[in-house]
Amino acid sequence: MRALSFLVWRRKAPDNLQVVDQTIPVRDGQIAVRMYTPDLQGPFPTIVYFHGGGFVLGSLETVDGACRDLCSSSGHGVISVDYRLAPEAPFPAAPNDCLDALNWVHHNAQSLAVDASRLYVAGDSAGGNLAAVTALQMRDSNPELIRGQILLYPVTHHYSYNTPSYSENAKGQGLTRNMMVWFWDLYYGGSAALADGQWTHPLSTPLAVDNLADLPPALVLTAELDPLRDEGVEYAERLSSCGVPVQHTLYACAQHGFIGTMGPTETHRRGIKEIVRWLDSQQTGAAI
Numbered sequence: 001m002r003a004l005s006f007l008v009w010r011r012k013a014p015d016n017l018q019v020v021d022q023t024i025p026v027r028d029g030q031i032a033v034r035m036y037t038p039d040l041q042g043p044f045p046t047i048v049y050f051h052g053g054g055f056v057l058g059s060l061e062t063v064d065g066a067c068r069d070l071c072s073s074s075g076h077g078v079i080s081v082d083y084r085l086a087p088e089a090p091f092p093a094a095p096n097d098c099l100d101a102l103n104w105v106h107h108n109a110q111s112l113a114v115d116a117s118r119l120y121v122a123g124d125s126a127g128g129n130l131a132a133v134t135a136l137q138m139r140d141s142n143p144e145l146i147r148g149q150i151l152l153y154p155v156t157h158h159y160s161y162n163t164p165s166y167s168e169n170a171k172g173q174g175l176t177r178n179m180m181v182w183f184w185d186l187y188y189g190g191s192a193a194l195a196d197g198q199w200t201h202p203l204s205t206p207l208a209v210d211n212l213a214d215l216p217p218a219l220v221l222t223a224e225l226d227p228l229r230d231e232g233v234e235y236a237e238r239l240s241s242c243g244v245p246v247q248h249t250l251y252a253c254a255q256h257g258f259i260g261t262m263g264p265t266e267t268h269r270r271g272i273k274e275i276v277r278w279l280d281s282q283q284t285g286a287a288i
Contacts, residue, residue: 016040017071021060026100028093032082033101034060035112036071042113045120045283046077047150048102050134052125052257054155054183055086055094063124066259066268074276077114079105083130091191095203098130099137106145120148120279124259125175125228126183128154132206132235135215148217148282150275152259153228156207156235158199159184163230173225175256180227207235217245219278221271223254247278 016039023030038044049067051058060082071078083097102121109116123131128151135149159166159180170177187204188194194201200208218239222232229250236248251258251267259271 017068019068024101024104026097026104028084028096031084031097031101032060034064034067034080034082036067036078036080037113038071038075038077040075042077043109043115044075044077044113045118045147045279046079046105046112046114047074047120047122048098048105048134049078049080050083050098050121050123050127050130051080052123052127052152053085054179055091055126055129055187056183057085058126063127065264066124066272069264069268069272070275073272074279076120076279077112079112087186087189090189091187091201092193092203094126094130094187095133095137098134102134102138102145116145118147118283119145120150120282121146122150122152122275123154124152125256126155128152128232129156129204129206132156133203136202136206136209136212139215143214146216148219148279149215150278151218151220151232151235152271153221153223153226153256154232154235155180155228156231157205160199161205161207161231163234165229165231166227169225169227169229172227173255174258175227177227207231207238211242212239212244213242215239215242215244217282218247219275220246220248221259221274222248222250223256223258224250224252225254226256228256249274 018037020035051063067078067080081101084093121131121134220236222229240246254267258267
């Protein structure tokens with residue numbers, strides 16, 4: 001049993017989308033995905049979405065409301081990925097699953113009514129980490145596959161990086177420093193991919209990657225009252241300095257989880273609208 005639980009908000013699918021659950025193959029077995037499809041003529045530009053939860057918690061249910069809002073508001077398909085969680089499946093199981101899921105979507109694009117030329121990766125918190133890591137992996141294997149990356153208050157470094165926001169928001173509103181320590185320790189625990197005392201790895205800490213050039217355009221949203229604020233801001237700045245087109249917004253007075261799990265608040269609605277505007281700009285090439 002998990003020591004913590006997440007608020008789940010879910011509502012009936014709007015009339016303009018369909019929701020289907022499916023099991024897909026990955027290199028170590030099978031995982032579930034939930035596919036949200038607009039009631040429009042496909043093929044659709046599609047967002048492959050990775051939920052948050054510190055690599056330990058979260059599921060298709062915890063981001064169901066956000067994925068429904070994103071699909072119905074944007075006219076994009078959304079495929080939410082139920083990657084394996086630590087400690088039962090420690091690092092690098094999650095990034096492996098996410099990469100395999102993206103490749104599965106690409107390989108099955110025609111039957112899924114997916115426009116393979118307009119694929120995006122997205123995620124909140126730990127899911128933002130996995131979206132960033134997936135974009136990095138695809139840059140080195142199939143750089144044209146991902147059209148853009150949407151990183152919502154992402155984890156980009158290990159807690160030992162200890163940015164000022166880790167201290168300022170240690171007690172947290174929605175997320176605490178102690179929770180992040182617990183998450184990281186479980187995520188890394190038992191991982192054969194890490195040497196003793198190693199806290200950074202290209203598949204877990206994208207902020208520690210030396211070269212962030214040639215990545216797809218990024219939308220990065222961060223929250224002021226969040227331990228992860230500074231590492232998200234720094235990742236956006238690093239991407240921009242490496243020539244990646246970046247739009248970053250720091251949401252004042254917002255706390256961690258304001259889009260993925262906090263429910264349909266005004267800040268959530270603002271965030272969804274910004275994502276939709278950014279997606280529209282990627283289709284037209286216009287600046288926001």
